[in-house]
Amino acid sequence: MNLTRRKLLAVGAGTAAFASFAAMPTFASVADDAMAEFTGGAAVQDGGLELTAPEIAENGNTVPVGVEAAGAVEIAVFATGNPTPKVATFKFGPLNPTQSASTRMRLAKTQDVVAIAKMADGTFRKTSSTVKVTIGGCGG
Amino acid sequence: MAKGVKPRVKVPKKAEAGETITIKTLISHKMESGQRKDSDGKIIPRSIINRFTADFNGQNVIDVTLEPAISTNPYLQFEATVPEAGKFDFKWYDDDGSVYEESKEISIG
Numbered sequence: 626m627n628l629t630r631r632k633l634l635a636v637g638a639g640t641a642a643f644a645s646f647a648a649m650p651t652f653a654s655v656a657d658d659a660m661a662e663f664t665g666g667a668a669v670q671d672g673g674l675e676l677t678a679p680e681i682a683e684n685g686n687t688v689p690v691g692v693e694a695a696g697a698v699e700i701a702v703f704a705t706g707n708p709t710p711k712v713a714t715f716k717f718g719p720l721n722p723t724q725s726a727s728t729r730m731r732l733a734k735t736q737d738v739v740a741i742a743k744m745a746d747g748t749f750r751k752t753s754s755t756v757k758v759t760i761g762g763c764g765g
Numbered sequence: 766m767a768k769g770v771k772p773r774v775k776v777p778k779k780a781e782a783g784e785t786i787t788i789k790t791l792i793s794h795k796m797e798s799g800q801r802k803d804s805d806g807k808i809i810p811r812s813i814i815n816r817f818t819a820d821f822n823g824q825n826v827i828d829v830t831l832e833p834a835i836s837t838n839p840y841l842q843f844e845a846t847v848p849e850a851g852k853f854d855f856k857w858y859d860d861d862g863s864v865y866e867e868s869k870e871i872s873i874g
Contacts, residue, residue, distance in 0.1 A: 686836060687836040688836075704834055707834050708800055709832060709833055710834075712835065713831050713834075713835060714829065715828075716825075716829070716830075717826075717827055718820075718827060718828065719824055719825065720824050720848070721826050721843065721845060722785045722844055723844045725844060726843040727841070727842045728829075728835060728840055728842070729840050730834050731835070732834075
């Protein structure tokens with residue numbers, strides 16, 4: 626096969642375009658995989674829990690976040706745009722009256738933060754909130 | 766054991782029986798995420814607190830799994846029911862295997 630310079634460039638550009646296109650869905654699916662791992666593939670209903678996060682976070686290194694879901698046994702928080710989407714999992718014991726907790730997290734960039742609650746009857750509830758991040762919190 | 770780790774907990778000294786109280790905890794820890802690079806371009810290995818538990822007289826209040834996305838000096842706030850006088854036990858589990866402990870007494874009245 627005779628590869629001319631022109632042909633070689635065309636092939637190279639095509640491969641690069643394909644690679645970048647293929648990389649995008651895999652990046653989004655990291656978060657989906659993490660969520661599916663928590664729910665075990667079960668159906669997730671919207672609403673039924675509260676996620677408190679700021680609309681705009683100036684510093685991505687410490688973003689306050691709070692969750693509350695009456696009747697939940699477990700709540701997991703995910704940052705869909707982080708290199709590792711899992712943030713924290715809260716398991717509530719018998720002496721926890723409100724099933725609420727708050728902490729501070731890192732966000733790499735502007736993204737959706739998702740909270741999924743596992744209720745006492747085994748069903749899952751979900752809510753999300755978009756946080757705009759001015760300075761990302763992943764070092765680098 | 767990582768250097769300079771100091772747990773701090775805020776629990777009211779007194780409560781009514783059955784009252785709901787708010788507990789705030791903070792532990793000084795660098796929570797190295799494993800994403801950052803040093804000046805030579807080498808990745809700084811992950812070193813975080815990966816689990817936190819709070820118990821009251823042996824009964825669990827909250828059990829948190831922490832991931833690298835939790836900020837430096839992890840802060841946690843949650844609520845607890847106080848059925849009787851007793852002791853809260855807090856434990857933080859480090860990646861390197863060490864466990865940091867703190868406990869607080871609470872009385873009824």
